[in-house]
Amino acid sequence: VASVRSLALVLRTWDVFESSTVAHLFTRELGKVSGLAKGARRLKSPMQGGLDVLGVSDIVLLHKASDALDLIIEAAPVERFEALRRDLAALYAGYYVAELLSELTDFHDPHPRLFDAATVTLRHLGEPGLRPLRVFRFELACLRELGLMPALDRCAHCGAEVEARGASFSFGLSTGGVLCPACRPGVPHVATLDGSSLAAIRALASPGPLWKGLDLPPAARAPIRATLGAVLSHAIGRRPRLLPYLGA
Numbered sequence: 721v722a723s724v725r726s727l728a729l730v731l732r733t734w735d736v737f738e739s740s741t742v743a744h745l746f747t748r749e750l751g752k753v754s755g756l757a758k759g760a761r762r763l764k765s766p767m768q769g770g771l772d773v774l775g776v777s778d779i780v781l782l783h784k785a786s787d788a789l790d791l792i793i794e795a796a797p798v799e800r801f802e803a804l805r806r807d808l809a810a811l812y813a814g815y816y817v818a819e820l821l822s823e824l825t826d827f828h829d830p831h832p833r834l835f836d837a838a839t840v841t842l843r844h845l846g847e848p849g850l851r852p853l854r855v856f857r858f859e860l861a862c863l864r865e866l867g868l869m870p871a872l873d874r875c876a877h878c879g880a881e882v883e884a885r886g887a888s889f890s891f892g893l894s895t896g897g898v899l900c901p902a903c904r905p906g907v908p909h910v911a912t913l914d915g916s917s918l919a920a921i922r923a924l925a926s927p928g929p930l931w932k933g934l935d936l937p938p939a940a941r942a943p944i945r946a947t948l949g950a951v952l953s954h955a956i957g958r959r960p961r962l963l964p965y966l967g968a
């Protein structure tokens with residue numbers, strides 16, 4: 721069996737046996753993996769600190785065939801996100817990042833760009849003013865990288881251009897994004913978005929630093945929070961556990 725080395729974000733861990741740990745990792749090279757780290761909790765384990773939740777580690781993994789757990793044979797801490805230790809709001813946002821990766825990705829389905837988006841997000845959760853926007857950006861990165869991105873510019877049904885002007889827009893939560901007035905009737909699970917919220921979601925979804933110029937006070941963030949939360953809940957099949965702790 722060949723071993724694989726990868727950077728990995730530790731999503732969750734469980735103590736097993738006397739001194740071992742099972743960890744869910746989101747690795748850059750292999751995607752989500754579930755691994756057994758034998759003796760990881762021994763006092764002098766070389767993996768000390770390498771399996772701390774929400775840390776990034778350099779891991780070496782032995783991939784087992786079939787449905788057996790992979791073996792984690794090395795785990796060395798590489799990056800700690802200090803803001804998560806001193807700021808509860810940042811910690812909840814960090815757990816939310818881990819929950820989305822855990823719930824939305826499949827085992828052994830790599831998404832390196834999503835790994836990079838997660839680490840950038842975790843690095844910046846200590847900035848209270850930008851934190852909600854960072855979380856929106858990460859949610860949109862998940863949707864984009866996993867092929868779940870809702871249509872924002874054109875009607876999800878007919879492809880007609882939908883301009884983000886005017887009072888309100890229909891946003892199909894299960895049909896993949898904005899709907900033109902002609903396609904709206906009869907579609908279930910439709911939310912209503914005002915024009916400025918739709919324009920803000922477009923800016924947040926765009927590459928580049930455009931989103932940093934957004935002026936989004938809490939009242940302006942609430943409809944975006946509700947829409948992205950609903951889209952992700954639909955994708956996961958239930959409401960993310962950490963969603964209520966994010967605030968708007």
Ligand SMILES: [Zn+2]
Binds near residue numbers: 876877879880899902
């Ligand atoms: Zn249409």
